[in-house]
Amino acid sequence: MKIDVFTHIMPAGYLQRIGQGTAHDPGMSKRVANIAALHDLQTRLRMVEQFGDYQQILSLASPPIEVLAGPDRSAEIARSANDAMAEICAKHRDHFPSFVASLPVNNPAEAVKEIDRAITKLNACAVQIFTNVAGHPLVEPQYFPIFERAAHHDRVIFMHPARSAQFTDYPSESESKYELWWALGWPYETSVAMARMVYAGFFDKLPNLKILTHHLGGMIPYFEGRVGAGLDQIGTRTPGQDHQALVGGLKRRAFDYYKMFYADTALFGSLPATRCGLAFFGVDHCLFASDSPFDPEGGTMFIRETIRVLDALEISAADRQKLYEGNARRLLKL
Amino acid sequence: MVIDIFNHVLPPAYLERLKAVSDERGDKTYRRQLPIKPLYDLDARLRVLAEFGDDYRQIICLGSPPIEAVAGPELSPELARLANDGMSEFCRQSRGRLPSFAASLPMDNPPAAMREIERAVGKLGAKAIQIFSNVAGKALDEPELFPIFERMAALDLPILMHPARGPSFADYRSESRSKYGMWWSLGWPYETSIAMARLCLAGIFERLPSLKIVTHHMGGMIPYFEGRIGPELGHFEAREADPDYAAVPKSIARNPLEHLRKFYADTALFGAAAATRCGLEFFGVDHCLFATDCPFDSVGGSDFIRKTLQVVDGLGLKPADREKLLSGNARRLFRLEL
Numbered sequence: 172m173k174i175d176v177f178t179h180i181m182p183a184g185y186l187q188r189i190g191q192g193t194a195h196d197p198g199m200s201k202r203v204a205n206i207a208a209l210h211d212l213q214t215r216l217r218m219v220e221q222f223g224d225y226q227q228i229l230s231l232a233s234p235p236i237e238v239l240a241g242p243d244r245s246a247e248i249a250r251s252a253n254d255a256m257a258e259i260c261a262k263h264r265d266h267f268p269s270f271v272a273s274l275p276v277n278n279p280a281e282a283v284k285e286i287d288r289a290i291t292k293l294n295a296c297a298v299q300i301f302t303n304v305a306g307h308p309l310v311e312p313q314y315f316p317i318f319e320r321a322a323h324h325d326r327v328i329f330m331h332p333a334r335s336a337q338f339t340d341y342p343s344e345s346e347s348k349y350e351l352w353w354a355l356g357w358p359y360e361t362s363v364a365m366a367r368m369v370y371a372g373f374f375d376k377l378p379n380l381k382i383l384t385h386h387l388g389g390m391i392p393y394f395e396g397r398v399g400a401g402l403d404q405i406g407t408r409t410p411g412q413d414h415q416a417l418v419g420g421l422k423r424r425a426f427d428y429y430k431m432f433y434a435d436t437a438l439f440g441s442l443p444a445t446r447c448g449l450a451f452f453g454v455d456h457c458l459f460a461s462d463s464p465f466d467p468e469g470g471t472m473f474i475r476e477t478i479r480v481l482d483a484l485e486i487s488a489a490d491r492q493k494l495y496e497g498n499a500r501r502l503l504k505l
Numbered sequence: 506m507v508i509d510i511f512n513h514v515l516p517p518a519y520l521e522r523l524k525a526v527s528d529e530r531g532d533k534t535y536r537r538q539l540p541i542k543p544l545y546d547l548d549a550r551l552r553v554l555a556e557f558g559d560d561y562r563q564i565i566c567l568g569s570p571p572i573e574a575v576a577g578p579e580l581s582p583e584l585a586r587l588a589n590d591g592m593s594e595f596c597r598q599s600r601g602r603l604p605s606f607a608a609s610l611p612m613d614n615p616p617a618a619m620r621e622i623e624r625a626v627g628k629l630g631a632k633a634i635q636i637f638s639n640v641a642g643k644a645l646d647e648p649e650l651f652p653i654f655e656r657m658a659a660l661d662l663p664i665l666m667h668p669a670r671g672p673s674f675a676d677y678r679s680e681s682r683s684k685y686g687m688w689w690s691l692g693w694p695y696e697t698s699i700a701m702a703r704l705c706l707a708g709i710f711e712r713l714p715s716l717k718i719v720t721h722h723m724g725g726m727i728p729y730f731e732g733r734i735g736p737e738l739g740h741f742e743a744r745e746a747d748p749d750y751a752a753v754p755k756s757i758a759r760n761p762l763e764h765l766r767k768f769y770a771d772t773a774l775f776g777a778a779a780a781t782r783c784g785l786e787f788f789g790v791d792h793c794l795f796a797t798d799c800p801f802d803s804v805g806g807s808d809f810i811r812k813t814l815q816v817v818d819g820l821g822l823k824p825a826d827r828e829k830l831l832s833g834n835a836r837r838l839f840r841l842e843l
Contacts, residue, residue, distance in 0.1 A: 303677055303678075306677055306678030306679045307677060307678075307679040308676075308677045308679070308680070338678070340644075340699045341639055341642055341643060341644050342642035342674070343642045343643045343644070344644065348703070348749045349702060349703075349706055349749055349750065349753075351699055351702055351703075354702075354730065354733045354734055355695060355698050355699060355702070355726055355730065355733070356695075357733075358726060358729075358730055358733070359691060359692075359695045359726075362691050363676045363687050363691060366685060366687055366690075366691070367684070367685070367687075370684075370685050386730075386733075387729075390691055390694060390695075390726055390729065392729070392779065392780065393694075393723075393726065393728070393729035393774075393777070393780040393783060393784075394690070394691065394694055394722075394774070394777070394780070395777045395779075395780065396774045396775025396776050396777040396780070396812075397690045397691070397694070397722075397774075397775060398690055398691075399775070399776075399777075400775045400776060400802060400803070400808070400809070400812070401686075401689075401690050401775060402685075402686055402690050403803060404802075404803055405685060405686050406686070407537050408537050408686055408689055409672050409686055409688075414685060414686065417685070438729075438730070438732045438733075439732025439733060439735065440732050440735070441729075441730075441731045441732040443728065443782065443783040443786040443787065444728065444729045444730070444731065444732065444783050446779065446782065446783065447729060447779040447780050447782065447783040448729075450778075450779035451779060476732075
């Protein structure tokens with residue numbers, strides 16, 4: 172069995188509810204409308220069946236709820252998304268053994284309640300957050316109870332990147348061009364969010380915290396030398412910030428914490444990159460995921476390409492089974 | 506022979522002028538460099554090289570900050586001349602250990618930059634130029650910078666591209682500065698990747714097929730995220746309403762990844778073996794060059810040299826490929842007679 176842990180959906184009812192929210196973003200509305208497997212359940216079921224011994228864990232597609240709604244409405248939207256995903260999973264358990272709950276992260280008290288409800292009542296297997304909360308870093312203290320609660324339930328937090336074209340790449344320009352905010356900005360977001368959690372001491376405070384990073388840990392594996400030997404010299408390059416004092420509070424070398432994250436294989440068919448990420452996190456911390464259905468074919472291409480890569484990895488059968496299934500069963504308690 | 510093609514110096518006369526200009530502006534960036542003697546003291550530098558035997562050479566270039574980040578267009582030509590005179594002098598006094606240098610340019614003053622290319626290459630023996638991933642915040646695909654690329658293609662000498670970003674480039678909208686050195690540790694490779702994508706999509710290799718640009722730190726994020734560039738950015742027809750995409754030459758839009766492989770990349774990944782393999786597979790051995798980023802490690806240079814040599818030793822390359830990576834490609838690109 173292959174369990175694809177990070178795949179996206181927009182339940183039809185949820186899509187209707189947020190319709191007004193997407194109206195301000197015509198690009199996003201168009202993208203969603205063009206990908207039938209995202210909102211049309213019959214199309215999705217047929218797509219999953221094409222791959223035989225294959226199942227998907229569902230999570231909500233971008234945009235993050237906190238971008239669509241303020242703290243007054245986000246909880247209600249999250250609840251409806253989770254109810255809809257729970258219903259799909261209950262009806263089609265063979266295709267979708269479980270789902271990742273969405274949270275109203277901009278309303279931490281409600282988010283904590285929704286974690287409890289989704290895990291205990293709806294059989295969610297994990298929760299999803301984004302790399303920033305409407306522009307704020309995840310390490311701001313008001314969000315900490317969310318991490319604490321997920322750790323209390325011993326549930327994995329799936330971290331998805333978030334950034335839009337308005338986050339420009341050059342101070343002289345007003346927008347990021349060519350969707351580079353997406354192609355490269357998202358992995359940057361993931362990497363910085365990881366680093367900020369490391370320096371905020373999340374893994375000292377919550378030793379059993381499990382965070383799954385999308386796209387095989389963002390930039391961290393490829394730049395392990397920069398976050399390792401490079402950032403061992405933290406503070407020497409930035410005038411006016413006392414970094415040594417902050418780093419001194421950590422129990423280990425900062426670099427060691429990056430290996431405590433988990434990562435998925437959603438690299439869209441790159442074998443050399445997958446080898447690199449696997450060497451960094453180790454086989455027990457990597458999980459099969461495709462990011463379906465966000466590919467040019469509307470869902471099948473990234474699944475097929477990711478399976479091709481995983482099958483081509485020079486690893487033992489036991490390790491391949493961990494990537495495809497074993498780690499997911501263990502971590503997501505399936 | 507080992508030729509280390511991307512490593513940094515700050516010649517003494519240039520450093521003095523940099524200090525004066527920075528102090529006037531209240532810019533303390535240069536102070537980090539002061540404890541690193543092999544940057545500006547040639548004897549200290551040659552002692553670092555000596556640890557690696559007679560066969561280890563360096564092609565030097567200037568250390569950050571970019572000239573255009575500390576001086577405006579009036580002052581930058583003078584700073585570039587000082588830097589290039591100093592690097593040329595270092596090479597001359599190095600008894601062959603520093604066979605050449607990559608010239609610095611006043612990129613915020615393109616006419617002066619063009620004149621400095623001629624002077625540095627024609628009179629001082631520079632075999633490359635160094636540019637940064639942005640020019641004081643502007644993208645490298647701005648038309649006013651094109652003559653610089655054009656001239657280097659005509660001279661058939663490489664351009665070394667170094668990343669640039671400062672702590673004021675915040676990582677989150679709610680913050681005013683980047684924290685924990687993220688602006689350089691991760692922001693710099695991001696800068697490199699964006700600059701590569703922008704130059705490529707602007708059609709630089711279509712217009713200048715012989716252009717050679719060496720990207721620091723093994724091509725930034727491009728090799729690890731080739732999957733995100735490949736099928737998605739290649740899917741341009743879905744976005745034809747967007748004027749940015751409409752301007753991309755069709756031959757590039759069909760397969761941007763193949764055009765990104767036209768860049769060259771160096772091995773300055775500070776000892777990351779799996780990443781070096783990944784980058785090498787993306788660019789191919791003919792497009793990868795040995796470099797260490799010396800002396801920016803915690804011991805003044807030798808640590809990154811040792812680590813990078815170890816990584817190359819562990820790659821399992823055929824002797825001919827290993828020779829290309831360590832020196833052959835450098836000899837060819839920089840047109841060195843060594």
